[in-house]
Structures are given as C-alpha cells and as structure tokens.
Amino acid sequence: MLGYLFLLVLVASVFGFFFNRFSARREMRRGVERFRSMDLYHGVHAVFLTGLPALLFALFFLSFQGAIVDAVLVASLPADAVGTIDASGMSLLKSEIHSIANGIVFGEPEPWKRDAAAYLNSLSTIAAIALWVGVAAILAGGLYIARRRVFGAFPARERVEAISKWLMIVCAVLAVLVTTGIVASLIYESVRFFERVPISEFLFGLNWEPQIPIREGQVAGFGAFGWIPVFIGTLVITFIALFVSVPIGLLSAIYINEFAGRRLHAVVKPSLEILAGVPTVVYGFFAILVVAPAIRNAAASIGVDVAPNTALAAGSVMGIMLIPFISSFADDALNAVPRTLRDASLALGATQGETVIKVLFPAAIPGIVGGILLAVSRAIGETMIVVMAAGLIATLTINPLDSVTTVTVQIVTLLIGDTEFDNPKTLAAFALGLMLLIVTLILNVIALNVVRKYRELYD
Amino acid sequence: MAHPNQLTAMHGPLADNAAARRRAKRGRTDLWLKGAGLTAILIAMAMLGILIGSLVYNGYAAFTQTHVTLQIDIDPARIPADNPADGNYRATVNDALLAQLPDVTGRRAQRDALRILSNGAQYILRDRVVANPELIGGTLTIALPVSDRYDQLHKGYVDRETPETRRLVKNDEIGYFDVLIDKGLISKPFNTALFANADSRFPELAGLSGALWGSFYALLVCFLVAFPVGIMAALYLESFAPRNRWTDLIEVNINNLAAVPSVVFGLLALAVFLGWLGLPRSTPLVGGLTLALMTLPTIIIASRAAIKAVPPSIREAALGLGASKQQTEFGQVLPLAMPGILTGTIIGLAQALGETAPLLLIGMNAFITSPPGDLLEPATALPTQIFIWADSPERGFVSRTSAAICVLLAFLICMNALAIFLRKRFERRW
Numbered sequence: 024m025l026g027y028l029f030l031l032v033l034v035a036s037v038f039g040f041f042f043n044r045f046s047a048r049r050e051m052r053r054g055v056e057r058f059r060s061m062d063l064y065h066g067v068h069a070v071f072l073t074g075l076p077a078l079l080f081a082l083f084f085l086s087f088q089g090a091i092v093d094a095v096l097v098a099s100l101p102a103d104a105v106g107t108i109d110a111s112g113m114s115l116l117k118s119e120i121h122s123i124a125n126g127i128v129f130g131e132p133e134p135w136k137r138d139a140a141a142y143l144n145s146l147s148t149i150a151a152i153a154l155w156v157g158v159a160a161i162l163a164g165g166l167y168i169a170r171r172r173v174f175g176a177f178p179a180r181e182r183v184e185a186i187s188k189w190l191m192i193v194c195a196v197l198a199v200l201v202t203t204g205i206v207a208s209l210i211y212e213s214v215r216f217f218e219r220v221p222i223s224e225f226l227f228g229l230n231w232e233p234q235i236p237i238r239e240g241q242v243a244g245f246g247a248f249g250w251i252p253v254f255i256g257t258l259v260i261t262f263i264a265l266f267v268s269v270p271i272g273l274l275s276a277i278y279i280n281e282f283a284g285r286r287l288h289a290v291v292k293p294s295l296e297i298l299a300g301v302p303t304v305v306y307g308f309f310a311i312l313v314v315a316p317a318i319r320n321a322a323a324s325i326g327v328d329v330a331p332n333t334a335l336a337a338g339s340v341m342g343i344m345l346i347p348f349i350s351s352f353a354d355d356a357l358n359a360v361p362r363t364l365r366d367a368s369l370a371l372g373a374t375q376g377e378t379v380i381k382v383l384f385p386a387a388i389p390g391i392v393g394g395i396l397l398a399v400s401r402a403i404g405e406t407m408i409v410v411m412a413a414g415l416i417a418t419l420t421i422n423p424l425d426s427v428t429t430v431t432v433q434i435v436t437l438l439i440g441d442t443e444f445d446n447p448k449t450l451a452a453f454a455l456g457l458m459l460l461i462v463t464l465i466l467n468v469i470a471l472n473v474v475r476k477y478r479e480l481y482d
Numbered sequence: 483m484a485h486p487n488q489l490t491a492m493h494g495p496l497a498d499n500a501a502a503r504r505r506a507k508r509g510r511t512d513l514w515l516k517g518a519g520l521t522a523i524l525i526a527m528a529m530l531g532i533l534i535g536s537l538v539y540n541g542y543a544a545f546t547q548t549h550v551t552l553q554i555d556i557d558p559a560r561i562p563a564d565n566p567a568d569g570n571y572r573a574t575v576n577d578a579l580l581a582q583l584p585d586v587t588g589r590r591a592q593r594d595a596l597r598i599l600s601n602g603a604q605y606i607l608r609d610r611v612v613a614n615p616e617l618i619g620g621t622l623t624i625a626l627p628v629s630d631r632y633d634q635l636h637k638g639y640v641d642r643e644t645p646e647t648r649r650l651v652k653n654d655e656i657g658y659f660d661v662l663i664d665k666g667l668i669s670k671p672f673n674t675a676l677f678a679n680a681d682s683r684f685p686e687l688a689g690l691s692g693a694l695w696g697s698f699y700a701l702l703v704c705f706l707v708a709f710p711v712g713i714m715a716a717l718y719l720e721s722f723a724p725r726n727r728w729t730d731l732i733e734v735n736i737n738n739l740a741a742v743p744s745v746v747f748g749l750l751a752l753a754v755f756l757g758w759l760g761l762p763r764s765t766p767l768v769g770g771l772t773l774a775l776m777t778l779p780t781i782i783i784a785s786r787a788a789i790k791a792v793p794p795s796i797r798e799a800a801l802g803l804g805a806s807k808q809q810t811e812f813g814q815v816l817p818l819a820m821p822g823i824l825t826g827t828i829i830g831l832a833q834a835l836g837e838t839a840p841l842l843l844i845g846m847n848a849f850i851t852s853p854p855g856d857l858l859e860p861a862t863a864l865p866t867q868i869f870i871w872a873d874s875p876e877r878g879f880v881s882r883t884s885a886a887i888c889v890l891l892a893f894l895i896c897m898n899a900l901a902i903f904l905r906k907r908f909e910r911r912w
Contacts, residue, residue, distance in 0.1 A: 191718035208750055377512075407838045434749070
C-alpha cells in the first residue's frame, strides 16, 4: 500500500519535471518574452514543489500516525475496564487489540476488546485515506503552482539553487543529528536506569547479575548491576587480542615496507585487505568452529583445564581480525617518516635492520601508538566475535583461560528479544552502551591527537 | 663496502676479529628482523588460509543434498481432486517409501525407517500436486530430500565404525538406507533448497532465500537513504560551506561517527526507530535505516576525497564561462567525482552487508519461514541468518552455516571487485 503511495509521488514528480520543462520550452520557442532561467530549472522547480513537500508530509504523517491513533484508541476504551491497569498492562492491552484487529484472536476476548479492535481498524482506514488525500492534494497543488510559474520573469534557477542549498545543509546537519540522537537516547535511557540502580553501584559494583524481580518485594531476585567485572572481562579479551595482533601486524608491516620484493608485496597486501574485509560474524563462527576446539585440545594434551568459552579463543580470533588494522597503521606511520632520515642512516653505514630499529621505528612510534589505541577502541566495541565465542556470566578474573564476558556481549544478550524498556535489565544495556561510547570516544580523540601531533613534527 | 679479506690485509688479524664479530652480530640482527617479519606474514597468511579453508571444507557439503527417488501413487481416495491441498500426503509419501523396503515389517521398524524422509517431503509433494491437479490418480516419480541424519550418513560424516550407542544413526537404520542405496534410489543433486527456501527448523529444508531478500531490501533502503544524503553532505562541506565553527563541528562529528562501535547504532535504532517512532520490529526498513546511519560517514568521507581530487582548473573554467556556483558543482565537478563516490559507496554497502550486531538488536534474528514480500515484513539478513544457524545444534547446520558464509563472502568479493573495477576503469589522474 505504502509502496504505491511513494510510487505515486515519484510518478507525479517525474511528470511534473517533464511537463514543466516542456511547457517552458514551448513558451521560449514562442518567443513572446525572454526567459531568465533555462527550461531545466523550471522542471526541477516543479519537482521541488511536488515530490519534496509530498514526501516530507508522508514521512511526518507516518511518524506520528501510530501514536495519535493509539491515543484516540485509548481514549475510546470503556473507563470501567481500563481504570485500574498500569502502563505495562496498557501496552499489553494495546498489543492485544492490535492483534485482534489483524485477525489473530487467541481464546475468546471480551466484547469491548472486539469493539475496540473494530474501532482501531476504522481509525487505521481513516488515517490511510487522510494520508492519500493529503499527498494527492499536495501533489496537485504543487503541480498547479509550478505550472503557473512558468513565465519569463520567474527566477526559477535562483529558487532551485536556494532550495537545493538548504537540502545540502540539511543533509550535512543530519550527520550531527545522528550523533546527537545516539548521545541523547543513550543518556535518556541511562538516566532512567540510574533512577532504579544508583550510579555508584553501577560504576563501582563488583557483581554483575542482571535479573528482573518476578514478583513484588522479592528479596534475592533484583540482581546486581556493577559493571566492573564486565569491564575487566572486556579488557582481558582486548589484551589478548593486542598480544596477538600487535607483534604480527607490526612485524609484517616492517617486512612489507622494508624488505619485501615486489612479488611478495603484491600477494601480501591484498590478502591483508581480504582479512580486513571479512565480516565479524564470520570470525565469530571461525572462533567456535576451529579455534576454541583447537585451544581445548591443545590444553587437554598438556593437562591444563580451560573453560569451554575461554577468553583465549575470542581474544585470539579478535587479534587475527586486528592484524590488518595494526599493519596498515604501522605501514602509514613508517611511510610518513621522511625519506631523508632513512637515507642519512643508510649513508652512515647502518644496515637496513639497524635503520628500521634505531631510526625509522622510533620516529614512527607516535603513529603506531595512535593506531594501537584505535585498535583498542575497535576491540572494545567489537561485538559478534565475543557474542559467539565468549561467555555470558561475569566473573571477576583476569585469567585468560577462564570464561569472561564483555560489555558488548551483555548489551546484546540483555536486549535480544526484549522490547519493553521499563525494567533495569534492559535499561542496563543502555547504561553499558553509554560507557562503551564514552570509552571509545576518549580513545579515538587521544589517538587522533597523537597522530596529528606527530604529523606536524615532520611537516 | 670492502671485501673482508681486503680489510684483513689492511688492519691485521686483531682488528679483523673484532670487526668481523661486530659485523656478524649486526648481520644477525638483520636476519632476525627479517625472519620475524617473514614469520609474522606467514602466520597472517596461514590464518587467512585456515579461515577460508575451514569454511570451504565444512561448507561445500551443504551445496548438495541427499535425495531419495520414489514412485508415488497419488490415490484419489487420499487426495480429493476437488481440494488437493487437503489430502493426506504424509501417508501417501510413507507408503511409497515402505514399498521400496518390503523387508521392513512391524510397526516399530517401519516407524524408524520412515524417519529417512525429511519432514518436509509431504509438503513438497503437496505443492507439486496442488500446482498440477491432473497428477491425481496417476503415478509420480519424484526425488525427495532425506532427513539430516541420513544426509550426514550419506555424505560420510557419520562413521560407521563408531559403536552404535554413540552414533547418530543406528545399525538397523543404516541397513534400511543401504537397501535404498543398493536399489539406486539415493542421489545427491545440487541443493536448490539452500537458495529457494527460507529458514526452517530442519537443516535439510533450511535455505537462505529469506535472508537474501532481507539483506537485499535492507541494502536497498540503506542505499536510497545514505547515497543521496552522503553526496549532498559531502558536496556542501567540500564546496559550499563557509569555514567556521559550525562546519568544523560537523566535520569532527562525521569523523567520530565513523569510529562509533556498531552495536551503539543498534541501541540508537532500538530507542529511536522502534521506541519513539514505533516502526515495526525485525523489518528490512528499520535494518536498512540503521545501516544507512552507519554507512553515511564512510560515504561522506569517500565523496569528499573524490570531490577534493577534482582539480580547481575545472571549477575555474566553468565559472569563467558564466556558470553559477551550483551549475559548476552539479554539472562539472560531481560527474567527474562520481567514480570515486561510487567506489566509496560500494565499499560502504559491502561493510553494511556484513554488519550483524545492530541487526540483532532490532530483532532481525527472528525465526521466519518465508521470505519478506516488502520492506515492512519481518525478515532476517544474511549475517544474522549465519548467527542463527551457528547457534543451532543440528550437525547439518554446521555445514549450512559455512555454506551461508561462503555465499556472503562471494557477495562481498563481487562488490569489492566491482569497486576496484570502477576505480581502475574510470579513475582519472590529473
């Protein structure tokens, strides 16, 4: 249904474009008056007067239709039936009425629910008709006005350029809106979480057992929301990942940059790019299919006991994921060292290896550190590998053989299958998300500053 | 550098010893560094090899599916000609199988033997008969999928030497199956169900069509939103925006947005698209919008680089000929920057295709057995389907997960190859 609406808008816009353009061309050919703007701009002007407002209207209407229909529906419900239920009961009731309206009936609902469902259906029909009529009216009005403006003195180009400039500004601001939206929604939900769980308990608590009380006044069921063990788990996995990726990434970058011949270069670079392009869900599956059993077998053969979801598996696979990341940053940093330093060192008789270790590497360290910090931020925010291969239970440990959980794992497991944001369990995910955002942003800002400072050094 | 022997001649034996030792040590450092570098590269390559190798090794089996060919009498008594959808297909199919196994007698043995057939076999027959009602009353020869355990047995994943108690398939059951093999009824054709079917609880019936359509719709939305918005934003920031605090703010914002973890975008989508705007859960529309927000920074950054690479002489020539600022940018600069923009867009879309975490949070990991008809129907996406299958315990899903990953990687390789082709073909050096 909606598809046809947008098709209508599209067809009307295209029609308006050609209709206005040809009208302008005909007028020009008649030569009665000089035209300020080219025919093209009269066509685009028609699009901006028809498609654009119609699209905005439709999106605006659709955004608020659900809420308004629901409000009208709730107001119409019999007072004696809904007088006593609370917010969550109301949302349950609403979804029940919605499913009855869609023809999915469980058991024998009360007659007033059936009436409400019928009323809801009629409301939806009214809303759909209003939407179509509104869009059609805007399209017709826009076409009419645009056609009326096809005359020589009309500044079509100026109008079109003014509108398109505003469109561009809106698009650029949208990027800011996304950030604002992220921060606002995280803070809003986090504040609701901190109303239920004190912020000091969240930041400094040593227990993470997110649960919801099943009945009023339950003693043991409220759960604990201290994020320290979750954060420690994240750090453990991040550390393992760096332990794998930093030496391999760094050494391979040095080798490619300084020693490798053209043939090896041509093979290794694309392979690392492939490694970088593999989706993380694939790495996650690789971790549970290959790496975790391999680690278990290896540990069993030397008589060490490892947890089934050992942090080692998730961490080392994340390390593999980060190899191309580290190596490309090290590559850039080594390349950014001025040629003169390298030449001077070689001219003084240093070997290639000495030049790398004693001249190039120290000069490139800031860039490399920046890259490693960015890799840390990637590792902390990485989700799928740990969701698939790390544990779910938060234990306060730094033993890499144990099973640990991470911030992202908790966010995903707390939210999968849940839509109601009115209990500490789901809200906790947003608090974790806020902490994740803060930590990664700080790391990024530091890393970018380190890299920039260092670039200035040689510019 | 002088030859060592010449040095010996010049400085005498003593100097030679110390110098040679130092030189040897320095040479060892070089060698060590080279060796370590080579080892690191080899490890990285080996990891890539193991990754791809294990996926192909596990996944190739899922591209075929064991079928049993049966002659089925379509009895009008069981399948009413006036309403073929309502017939008793289960009994029809079961009788056809038992007819091939005359030695199996007794209810218990027959029940075991019937487990050879997939649970979906009756529905495949039903769909065939409903499509061609004239089949009723005749005989139909049709290849029907066998259930997962026998599929594994036929593909050699069940070791017949394992003690019976620890084996998935019992001795008697292997016996029944071997009878069918001896009669030449078992075949292993290409697994069309993998691409034609949507998800299913039974591995032998599960396919990717729902996930492929879901991913297609989500990427379509992502492209329709992120591409125009990204180009407009890039063009504004690069060519029109005044240099002031606001544009600096926008710029810093875009760069930071590119570094926000993907799961946070999922939280945003959950709170804003599902919570505040009330868009339907699990739908490609919401998934596509979320992916668009994530792809936007990539497209903007790539587009800005492409626009910046167009030389100022082009702009000056257009302006000099009397074009307005916007005519210059839209008419001259943008077309010249388009290959770069498209390359960046395709790479952004390829990233979006592999993105999983935000889609999990908006519920695109639901169990859905039919492909989505439009943007507002619940669906899965390719990576979330991989995640669902990776969680399933049946042996058949391991190879299907690997096969799904191979399909995903094939798509990614195609998209990236297209991007490289565009760059090579249309890139202009000024």
